Amino acid sequence: MKNNIRVERAIKDITQGDLAEKVGVSRQTINTIESNKYVPSTVLALKIARVFGKPLEEIFMLEDGD
Amino acid sequence: MKPHFLFPYWCRYLGWGLVIAHVPMSIIGRANGMINPLDNPPTQSLFTGEHLFFICTSLVMALGLFIVAFSREKIEDEQIWHLRLDSLRWAIYINYLVLIASLIFIYDTAHILELNLWVPLIFFIIRFRWAIFRLNRSLSKEG
Numbered sequence: 001m002k003n004n005i006r007v008e009r010a011i012k013d014i015t016q017g018d019l020a021e022k023v024g025v026s027r028q029t030i031n032t033i034e035s036n037k038y039v040p041s042t043v044l045a046l047k048i049a050r051v052f053g054k055p056l057e058e059i060f061m062l063e064d065g066d
Numbered sequence: 067m068k069p070h071f072l073f074p075y076w077c078r079y080l081g082w083g084l085v086i087a088h089v090p091m092s093i094i095g096r097a098n099g100m101i102n103p104l105d106n107p108p109t110q111s112l113f114t115g116e117h118l119f120f121i122c123t124s125l126v127m128a129l130g131l132f133i134v135a136f137s138r139e140k141i142e143d144e145q146i147w148h149l150r151l152d153s154l155r156w157a158i159y160i161n162y163l164v165l166i167a168s169l170i171f172i173y174d175t176a177h178i179l180e181l182n183l184w185v186p187l188i189f190f191i192i193r194f195r196w197a198i199f200r201l202n203r204s205l206s207k208e209g
Contacts, residue, residue, distance in 0.1 A: 025143035028201050032145065037204070041144050 003060045005034050008052045023047040070147065078137035084130025092123045124183060131187035139198070149197040157190035 009019060016030045023030075023044060032038035033048075040048070049056045073081075139146050164185050168178045 025145070026141040028205050029143050029145040031205050032201065035204075038145055038148075044144060 001039050001060055001066055002036055002063055003033065005030070005048065005059060008054070008059060012052060019048070019051060022051050072136055072138040072142065073133055075138045075140060077133050081130045081133030081135075081137060084126050084133065086130075088123050088127040088130065091126065095119045095123060124180060128183045128187070131184055131191065135187050135190050135194070145201075146198070149201070150194060153190050153193040153197060156193050157186045160189045161186040 005019070009016070014022075016034070017027050020027045020030045024047075025044065029038065029040075033040050045056060045060055049059045052059060161182065165178065165182060168181060172178060
């Protein structure tokens, strides 16, 4: 699964730390999600999408191998 | 994330304190001629000198390791929980490998029990701390 959190963060002009604080996780977790090393739970993915005010599918996308 | 039962963050210091405290206890006890009951056939009564010595050493250490292993991280999020479960899985694998190997190759069952008291906890702590170290290192690399 890939995501465009980095792009969305840039649009909203917030840091990894800000996003982490808003969704209640550590900065490390946001970093590993952005670099596709960790797949978040549905609850966390929905929380992240809510911060950006967009539907889940616009932030997270399935890849061919998924 | 649903709350899971873990000891508070400060308990890890208490746990390390217990692990460290067992070393002088063990040295003093042995200097005074105490023998671990696992080194000797069990005596008939509880709370004899040797039994108390056993409690003060092996059990204090095991309790300390247990508290260290199951203390909350500063930020306990789902990724930390994932690493925790993964490390626990590896600790169980290693523990059973050691257990099976020792059951086959060692006749001394009392020491196998003692080994089982701390192998899974030590391995879990090492694996978990290493996973967190790697996580933090990847963060500092990317800035």
